[in-house]
Structures are given as C-alpha cells and as structure tokens.
Amino acid sequence: MYALIDCNNFYASCERVFNPALNGKPVVVLSNNDGCVIARSNEAKVCGIPMGAPAFEYKQVFEQNNIYVFSANFTLYADLSNRVMTIISEYSPEHEIYSIDECFLKLTGLFEDLTTYGLKLRNQVLKSTGIPVSVGIAPTKSLAKVANRIAKKFTEKTGGCYVIDTEEKRIKALKWTKVDDVWGIGRRNAQKLKSIDVNTAYDFCQLNKSWVLKNMTIVGERLQDDLNGKPTLDMEPLEPRQSIATTRTFETDYHTFEELRERIVTFTVSCAEKLRHQHSLCNTLTVFVESNRFKEDEDQYTNQAVINLPYPTSSSIELAEFALQGLRSVFKKGIGYKRAGVILMNFVSENEYQQSLFYKRNEKQAHLMETIDKINSKLGQQKVRLASQDQKIHKMRQERLSPNYTTNLNDIIEIKAE
DNA sequence: TCTGGGGTCCTAGGACCC
DNA sequence: TCTGGGGTCCTAGGACCC
Numbered sequence: 180m181y182a183l184i185d186c187n188n189f190y191a192s193c194e195r196v197f198n199p200a201l202n203g204k205p206v207v208v209l210s211n212n213d214g215c216v217i218a219r220s221n222e223a224k225v226c227g228i229p230m231g232a233p234a235f236e237y238k239q240v241f242e243q244n245n246i247y248v249f250s251a252n253f254t255l256y257a258d259l260s261n262r263v264m265t266i267i268s269e270y271s272p273e274h275e276i277y278s279i280d281e282c283f284l285k286l287t288g289l290f291e292d293l294t295t296y297g298l299k300l301r302n303q304v305l306k307s308t309g310i311p312v313s314v315g316i317a318p319t320k321s322l323a324k325v326a327n328r329i330a331k332k333f334t335e336k337t338g339g340c341y342v343i344d345t346e347e348k349r350i351k352a353l354k355w356t357k358v359d360d361v362w363g364i365g366r367r368n369a370q371k372l373k374s375i376d377v378n379t380a381y382d383f384c385q386l387n388k389s390w391v392l393k394n395m396t397i398v399g400e401r402l403q404d405d406l407n408g409k410p411t412l413d414m415e416p417l418e419p420r421q422s423i424a425t426t427r428t429f430e431t432d433y434h435t436f437e438e439l440r441e442r443i444v445t446f447t448v449s450c451a452e453k454l455r456h457q458h459s460l461c462n463t464l465t466v467f468v469e470s471n472r473f474k475e476d477e478d479q480y481t482n483q484a485v486i487n488l489p490y491p492t493s494s495s496i497e498l499a500e501f502a503l504q505g506l507r508s509v510f511k512k513g514i515g516y517k518r519a520g521v522i523l524m525n526f527v528s529e530n531e532y533q534q535s536l537f538y539k540r541n542e543k544q545a546h547l548m549e550t551i552d553k554i555n556s557k558l559g560q561q562k563v564r565l566a567s568q569d570q571k572i573h574k575m576r577q578e579r580l581s582p583n584y585t586t587n588l589n590d591i592i593e594i595k596a597e
Numbered sequence: 598t599c600t601g602g603g604g605t606c607c608t609a610g611g612a613c614c615c
Numbered sequence: 616t617c618t619g620g621g622g623t624c625c626t627a628g629g630a631c632c633c
Contacts, residue, residue: 210601235599278633365631396607424603473600
C-alpha cells in the first residue's frame, strides 16, 4: 500500500501557524511581486478566488470579504516543510518527498489498522508543526492521490484520512472523481476525453488500452494501469536536479543592457550556488529575455541563447561570464523587458566528469567558491557577491510579508505575559 | 500601474550513420 | 510512373506536476 500525505492549503496554513488569529478567517498568499494568488484557505476559496488570480483584479474582493493577504514567504514555507517531512519520514522506511507539501510513503509489513495509522500520523504532524494534512492510502500511488482528495473533501466524516482497500471502494472513488481531477490528466487530455464522453476517472479506466496509448502516449497507459489497481508508478529515489533555473518577472520594464546585466549575473550566481550545493558541474547555460506580453501595443520580443560550455563548471565567476556572453547576443535595443532568466542543465558530478584536453578546471576558483558559500551560509545570503551583481538586494514588491518566525532570530515570536 | 516560479518526462522530426 | 532500409542521437516543444 501507498500513503500520500498532502498539507492542506499549505502556504495559507503556514501563515496561520504563528498567527492563530487567522484561524477560521479567509487567507490568500501571493506570488513574487505580489502578482497572482498561489494559495487560498478554504474560506478564501468560498469567496470565489481562483488559483492564479491576478491580485490587482481581485483587490476589491479581498477588501469586501476581509481577506488576509500575504506576500509569499518561501523561507518560512521551506522551513515548515522540512519539519513536516521529518515527521512523516519516520512513519515508513521508504518515503518520497514529491513537492514542498506532499510526501508518499510505501507501507509494507504494517500490522496496524491503516486508518488508525493515518490518523495517528495526521495528528502528530498537526500537534508538532501546526500544519493540517490529509492522508490517502491505497494500493497504488494514483489511487492514494484519489483517496487523499476524498480525505480532504470530507474531513469531518473521515477525520482527514481515507483508505481505499477494497474493490468496491476503488470503483466508488473512481466514479466520484472527475476526469479533470485525476493526477496526470491535465487540461489538454481532459478536454480530449470529455469530447468522447469520458467524464470520470472510472470512465477513463474503462477505455480501450490502444486508444489510450495512441492518444495519451505511454504516460496515459501507465496511469490507467495504476488507477486499475496495478502498481505501475513506483517510489522514485531522490536524485540531484537535472536542471536549475532562476527566472523573475521585474517590477517595472527594463530598457537598458546594464539593468538586465546585473539581474542576469545575480540569477546566475543563485543557480550556481544551488549547483554547487548538489555537487554538480554544468555543461549548458541558457539565458532568456522577454518583453511585456501584457502591453499589446508595444513591440514584442523574446529570445534565448543556449551556450554549450567548453568545460563543465560550477564557478559563479565563469558562469556569469558565459551568461553575459549570452545576454549580449539576445539583447535588442528599444524593447521593454519584463522577464528574464537563467537555466543551467546537462550536469555531471563534481567527482567524475570528462576532462577536456584544452581546458582545465580552475581549482583556485573552486576553492574560492567553497569559501564564499561558507561565509554566506554563516553570515547571510549575498554577504559576499560579485561586483557585477546588483549592488542592492533587489527589491521586489512584497507589501504583506510575514516575519521569518523560524529562521531569523530577530523575527522570533514574542509571548507577552499578563 | 499591476498578470509567478521551478521542475520532469515524452515524442516527433531532423541530422546523421552505414 | 517509378526514387531503399535500418539504425542512433539530439533537440524543441508539448504536456504535465506543484
């Protein structure tokens, strides 16, 4: 059996942990730049705020419904996520952290009643972290997803844990699940399926196998098997990332090369730090720039430069030089740039990689990077940085940022005695 | 005025080989 | 009129996830 543990409205729940006055109140969390809604408490969902809603369009709705609005505080969310995952991972020798707020467990050799087990897990996470989670348990991963949905939807009835352990329950659950809500069936395929009158997960499972293979590739075929109770999607081991990206939408449009340059260098350094953290070197670097697609009356332009590096590296200095080379080749005057980014890919391990006949890895720089990483991890991000980076830590709009309760001593919660 | 960010996997088609 | 056959590797773009 597999269990899927999913945090309820995770970011909104994180904001509530140290601010219990928010319990029972509608809460939304906004993306970077306070752009879009990326998390909603149940109360906010009831107010009709969709996922991804542009904040400025919903300003009135926020006010009319007394909604508590927060800028995304990813430092806080990442820290609370780690706490939740630590607890969950103690419940089984095999766990897979699927996203910041979801974790699969493989359950083998359990003697305990599964519902009891799930409820115990749920209660411990809630008690230890303040984060409410839902637990779904079933014979396959995709069915555990379905079970989780039921647990979340009918929290009062289920107590937040639902188990699919009989064929009757499986059929009933699949008939209840709309085809658009199936894990792995996105907008495109849902549309296609509905056009042939396939409306529920159950209908999808009844479909002819060759139709599924032809129209939804092997991905669809695997999903169908998995939903039919034949475990096809297994636990995936934790691997280093295959690509690392830093991309941003700017607060205003940039028109000059210099403005873009310092941002691109900072993006590159941020990617390089993550690259070194997983002990990889990269072989390919992509730089892209985009104009403001919402200003339809202005000239639109997007371009990217893909640079195949002459030797694999993780040095911020070297990568920044390549990134600037890329930026120079895509930069065009007279455009208002609204978004840009850097993507690293084609990684090799720091310890085993093909050396070049003509270039040698700069060992001095590798040591320098190690030292900079150590200083920054001790004294705070970007304390040591390249001169070509932003001179200021770049200000994005974050008007409603909550304190870093758990990661900054100055933000630690105060408890006042009467 | 304002509209996010970071990932993975699969396939078709091009370029190449003999 | 007619234009082979069988491979591999790479990449861009699509579809999906959170």
